[in-house]
Structure formats: structure tokens, C-alpha cells
Ligand SMILES: [Fe+2]
């Protein structure tokens with residue numbers, strides 16, 4: 001593989017993370033628990049979609065990549081494809097991912113590699129995403145008994161998808177394993193302030209860690225793609 | 241300017257700890273009338289007739305409800321948008337509509353009616369939203385037709401509201417209209433791409449315009465001779481033009497745009513009338529309008545069910561936020577500030 005091909009691999013992986021999570025957040029629109037959250041979740045979804053478009057364009061045509069690849073060719077983390085669940089699941093997913101993405105983009109921004117420009121801009125957006133998730137983790141964890149229980153369950157349910165984030169990724173230009181310790185500290189601190197315990201279960205599913213990056217996904221992802229790609233694929237070659 | 245000073249001093253009844261006397265009431269009313277006549281803005285703390293307040297709350301609430309219910313038919317296509325560029329435009333549009341809902345509920349709040357109370361009235365059918373959103377979005381082209389026609393009709397209705405006599409409503413409308421005109425142009429551009437695309441895409445665009453044209457004309461409300469609230473609202477300068485005037489203006493704007501789009505409007509009677517200097521158009525099916533208004537449209541049930549379900553499913557989240565805020569209300573100023581920032585972003 002050439003350096004460029006490695007860069008493409010990394011651009012696809014990071015681009016797919018952003019694309020898929022943006023899509024999941026977009027599913028909330030018209031269903032959010034309060035009007036302010038319609039605006040906030042859409043904001044995050046739009047930021048992520050903007051990042052996805054830049055990253056996918058580094059690897060090819062953004063629409064061909066988004067709409068014409070099969071499930072096994074997507075390189076996103078399994079975490080971001082997980083269904084929205086209740087609001088607590090959406091927030092836990094966002095806390096885990098935004099904390100990771102913030103640490104990663106912060107490094108990429110100062111690293112001078114092919115992603116430095118994008119990361120420098122995106123790191124500010126992601127700081128807001130992380131803050132939003134943190135605020136809600138505190139409200140739900142330290143709100144009512146019911147919200148505490150739902151937030152606890154959500155954090156545990158998604159925990160096993162978090163190990164994958166720190167697997168080496170060719171071409172990304174930074175050592176992802178080095179993000180694990182600061183990620184655990186940061187997430188652990190937020191959970192602690194919210195009166196929640198850091199889950200203790202394994203941080204990989206039955207698949208080996210890094211499955212999503214190798215095109216091994218969970219069942220709900222295929223349905224998500226079917227919905228996302230249907231119209232585009234129904235009109236081959238059309239422009240929109 | 242003397243009138244402004246007079247009605248500015250005339251605050252809400254009971255101001256200063258006692259009821260206004262009959263003589264004072266008369267003076268307040270005269271000051272209010274003079275301010276409206278002089279095209280001055282009425283502000284939240286000014287005295288205003290109770291009927292004026294009630295009319296405004298009803299109209300602003302209906303407008304706010306329309307913004308949030310209007311998110312549904314378009315959000316229906318977010319997960320299926322056929323290109324990433326269109327997906328970004330559509331998400332931003334639906335987000336704008338949520339924002340419009342927020343400004344408008346805030347405007348209603350300045351009149352003493354909170355969002356919770358208004359949402360409850362929406363959910364229980366005691367307040368309405370624009371009937372246009374009781375039609376379904378069946379194809380991707382419907383997203384374009386809504387932008388072009390529905391946002392277009394909304395602009396025609398709302399531009400005059402930027403000069404409405406009630407200050408907070410007028411100011412909200414300035415901001416809303418700016419965004420609605422983006423939506424209108426984006427809808428037009430979406431339809432243009434389809435119209436100039438493959439034969440299937442062109443047919444999809446034409447079908448959408450065929451379905452949305454007549455309901456869009458109904459958005460201006462019943463004809464002038466049947467419009468219940470128009471005369472009083474015009475006198476109060478809440479409304480500035482009659483339903484039929486606005487409808488005519490909209491038709492005149494759309495006809496040349498449809499031509500540029502390469503699409504036809506589904507009305508055989510539509511033609512330019514040299515004498516009137518306007519387009520004539522065919523009769524509107526007011527029976528359909530009344531049926532949809534009564535609740536028998538294709539999506540009335542679905543829209544309110546989705547709205548109510550989202551609200552109920554979110555109750556535990558709102559309760560958690562309230563409980564958390566109450567627990568931490570005694571925190572240091574610094575903490576409180578950071579939490580408020582979080583809430584605002586939320
Ligand atoms: Fe709007």
C-alpha cells in the first residue's frame with residue numbers, strides 16, 4: 001500500500017464514523033424530548049455530516065462512497081451505528097464517541113498530517129458535542145431515580161463497543177492506543193460527577209476489537225443503510 | 241410621540257397594586273388606539289385590550305405549532321435524502337423550523353402564556369396548526385414542493401407580519417422570514433434539478449407540484465367574505481392584507497416561477513388577466529379545506545400522535561433536567577453560569 005492508500009483508509013474510517021453517527025442523530029428529528037434538543041441534536045448531526053463530506057471526498061466521490069458501498073465496505077466503529085434507543089442511549093453513545101473524537105482531532109490538529117486542517121476546525125465543533133453530552137450525562141445521572149437508572153443501563157449497554165476506538169488505524173498519523181488512558185480518565189470523571197460508576201464489563205464484543213474498521217458490523221446497520229441508500233440507488237446515474 | 245408616552249405609562253391593569261378605575265381604563269384604551277393608529281409598536285409591558293392579547297396568543301401559538309408540526313413531513317425524508325449535500329440542506333431546514341418554533345413560543349410567553357400550556361392545547365386539539373401539514377410527503381420531490389410552495393406561501397403571509405403592531409411578534413417575524421426565503425429558494429432549486437434530470441425525476445417533480453398546489457392556495461385561509469377574525473385583526477394592525485389579496489399575490493409570484501421550472505400548475509383556468517393586472521385562477525375546493533381543518537385530512541391523526549408520543553416519551557428527560565437544576569440551585573455562581581450555558585446549548 002502507498003501512503004496515499006493508507007490515508008484513504010483512514011479518511012474512510014473517520015468519514016464513516018461521522019457519516020453514520022450523523023445519520024443516527026438525524027433520526028431524532030421530530031422526536032426529541034424537548035424543542036431545544038431538536039435544535040441541538042440537529043446541530044451535532046450537521047457538524048458531523050460536514051466532517052464526513054470532507055473526509056469522504058479525500059478518499060473519492062462523497063456520494064458514491066456513501067450511497068453505493070455495501071455494508072461490508074463501511075469502516076465505521078460499531079459504536080456509532082448502534083440504534084438511538086432512548087435518550088440516555090443516545091447521550092451515552094455521544095459521550096463515548098465525542099470524548100474519543102475530541103482527543104483524536106486535538107492530536108491530529110497539531111500533528112501536521114493530511115487531517116490537520118480538518119481536525120483544527122472540527123475540534124471546536126466536537127468540543128461542543130462533548131460538552132452537550134457531558135451536561136446531559138450529569139442531568140440524567142443526577143436527576144431522578146428513573147433517569148439515573150436509564151443512564152446507568154445505557155452506559156453499560158454501550159460499554160462493550162468502546163474498546164474498538166483504540167485499535168491501530170493505518171494512515172491516521174497518530175497512535176490511537178495512546179488515547180485510551182486519557183479517554184478512560186475523561187469519561188470516568190464525567191460519570192463520577194453524574195453519580196454513575198464506570199462500567200466494568202469487557203470493552204469488546206464477541207467480535208475481536210476493531211471489527212467495524214474491518215467491515216464487520218452489527219445487524220441494525222444493514223437496515224440503516226437500506227433506508228439511507230434506497231432512493232439514490234433507485235435512480236442510477238441521476239444527479240440531485 | 242405623545243401617544244407613545246401615554247400608552248407606555250399605561251401598564252397592565254393592577255400595576256402599582258390596584259385595579260385601574262373606569263376613567264383610567266378609558267385613557268389606556270385611547271392611548272392604545274392612538275399608538276396603533278400611529279403605527280407604533282405595542283410592547284409586552286404596555287397596556288393592551290384583553291381581546292387583542294387573546295387574539296395574538298391564539299395566532300402566535302398557531303404559528304408556533306405549525307413550525308413544529310411542519311418538521312414532520314420533511315423530517316420524513318432526512319434519512320433517505322439522495323445526496324449528502326441535499327441531506328445537509330434538509331437537516332438545516334428542519335432545524336430552522338424548530339428554531340422558529342422556539343422564537344414564537346417565546347413571543348407568546350411575553351403575553352403571559354407559557355410553552356407548556358400551549359403545547360398541551362396543541363396535543364389535546366384545542367389549538368390548531370396550519371392544515372397544509374396534514375398532507376403526506378410521498379416522494380423526495382415533495383421536499384422541494386414544500387420548500388417552493390409552502391415556505392413561499394408562508395413568506396407571502398409573514399412578510400407583512402414584520403410590521404405587525406405587537407413588537408415581539410414583528411421582530412420574530414423579521415428573523416423567520418429571512419430563513420424562510422432561504423428555504424423557498426432551496427426548494428425551488430431542488431425541483432429545478434429534478435425537472436431537468438431524468439424523465440423519472442421530472443415526473444416526480446410534476447406529481448409533487450400537482451399535489452401541493454391547491455393545498456398551498458388554501459394556506460391563506462377562507463375567502464374574505466367568510467373570514468371570521470380578519471376585520472378586527474386588520475384594525476389592530478396584526479394583519480395588514482386580506483386573505484384573498486395575499487393569495488392573489490402568491491399566485492402571481494408562482495406562475496412565472498413554474499414556467500422557469502419547466503413544470504405546470506394543475507389549474508386549467510389559470511391565465512393572465514390584462515384588465516386586472518393579475519392572474520385569474522380556478523375555484524378552490526373549500527369542502528376539502530374544511531374537512532382537513534375538522535381533522536379528516538390524510539395525516540391529522542398521524543401528526544398529533546407522533547407529536548404527543550415524542551412529548552410523552554420525553555417526559556422523564558424533562559423531569560430529570562428539572563430535578564437536576566433544583567438539586568444544584570444552591571451551587572456557586574460560577575457553576576450556575578456554566579450550567580446555564582449548557583442548558584442554552586441544549
Ligand atoms: Fe418556519
Ligand SMILES: [Fe+2]
Nearest residue numbers: 337391420423
Ligand atoms: Fe421554512
